[in-house]
C-alpha cells in the first residue's frame with residue numbers, strides 16, 4: 001500500500017487523488033442571502049421544515065408552515081434583518097462574523113500546523129452549504145475532517161442537526177474522510193473565563209455598575225427538555241460557572257430564555273417578560289444582558305435583545321440597559337476556539 005491507502009499496483013491511468021490533509025470545518029446555523037421576501041422565505045422554509053427544530057409530524061406542520069407562517073413571517077423577519085444588515089458587504093452580521101472568525105482561526109492553526117491543515121466554515125441552512133464545503137475539502141485532499149458546530153451548548157435544534165447535515169454530506173463521498181465532531185464546550189474553563197472577561201470589560205467603563213446581569217439563552221419548547229435534550233441544564237451550568245468565576249452571588253445574575261416561537265410553552269422565564277419585571281422592581285433599573293449561547297452576534301442578539309428586549313425594559317420603567325456583545329472574533333474567543341480545535345486534533349496532528 002502507498003501512504004494514500006491506494007494499492008501500489010494501481011493501474012497507470014489511475015487518477016491522481018490529493019490526500020493527507022486535515023480539514024477543520026466550522027459550522028454555524030445559517031442566515032438568509034437577502035432581506036427580500038423570497039430570500040427570507042427560502043431560508044425560513046429550510047430552517048422551519050427541519051424536524052430537529054420543529055418536531056410536529058409533517059402532514060400536520062407543512063400545511064401550516066407553507067400556507068400561513070411562510071406567507072407572513074418573511075416580511076416581519078425581513079424587516080428585523082434589515083435593521084441589522086451589513087450594508088457594506090450586503091450580508092447578515094452572522095455571515096460577516098463567522099467569516100472573520102474562520103480567517104483568524106485559520107491564521108492560528110496554520111501557524112501551529114502549517115499547510116497540512118485546511119480551515120473553512122459552512123452553514124446548516126442556506127449558504128455556504130455543508131455539502132459544498134465537505135466536497136471542497138475532500139477534493140483539496142482532506143482525508144481527515146474535524147467538524148466543529150459553533151454552539152457552546154448541545155441542542156437537538158442546533159448541534160445535532162448540524163451534525164446530521166455533515167453526515168449526509170459524508171454519505172456522498174467515495175473516499176470518506178475519517179471524521180471527528182467537537183463536543184459542546186459550555187463548561188470549558190477557558191470559555192467561561194473569556195465570557196467573564198467580556199463582562200468585566202463591559203462593566204469597566206460604566207459610571208454605575210448594573211444591578212443585575214441577565215444571562216439570556218435562546219429558548220426551545222419545554223417539551224424538548226422533557227424528552228431528554230440537555231440544553232437547559234448546560235445553560236444553567238454556564239451561568240453557575242460564570243457566577244463563580246466572577247465571584248458573585250445569586251442576586252447579581254439571573255438566567256432567562258428568549259425567542260419564543262408558536263403557541264407551545266418554551267423554557268422559562270422568558271427574557272422579554274423578566275426584564276420588564278425587573279424594571280418594575282426597586283433597585284433593578286440598571287441591567288446588563290449577555291447571550292452566551294451565541295458564538296456570534298446575529299438577529300437574535302442585535303435585533304431581539306438589543307432592540308425588542310431593550311424596549312420592553314424601558315417601557316416598563318427601566319433606565320440603563322447594557323448589551324454585552326457576543327465573543328465574536330475577539331482575540332480571547334479565537335484563542336479559546338483554537339485551543340478546543342488543537343485538543344481535538346491530538347493524535348492526528350502534533
Ligand SMILES: C=CC1=C(C)c2cc3[nH]c(cc4nc(cc5[nH]c(cc1n2)c(C)c5CCC(=O)O)C(CCC(=O)O)=C4C)c(C)c3C=C
Pocket residue numbers: 029030031032053054073077092094151155157158218219220221231261293294297298299300
Ligand atoms: C422555532 C424553533 C426554534 C428553535 C427550537 C430554535 C433553537 C435555537 N436557535 C439557536 C440559534 C439561532 N437561531 C437563530 C434564528 C432563528 N431561530 C428560529 C427558531 C428556532 N430556534 C427562527 C425562526 C430564527 C430566524 C429568525 C426569525 O425569523 O426570528 C439564529 C440567527 C440566524 C441569523 O441569521 O442571524 C441563531 C444563531 C439556538 C442556539 C437554539 C437553541 C436551542
Ligand SMILES: [Fe+2]
Pocket residue numbers: 218259
Ligand atoms: Fe433559533
Ligand SMILES: [Fe+2]
Pocket residue numbers: 259299300304
Ligand atoms: Fe428571535
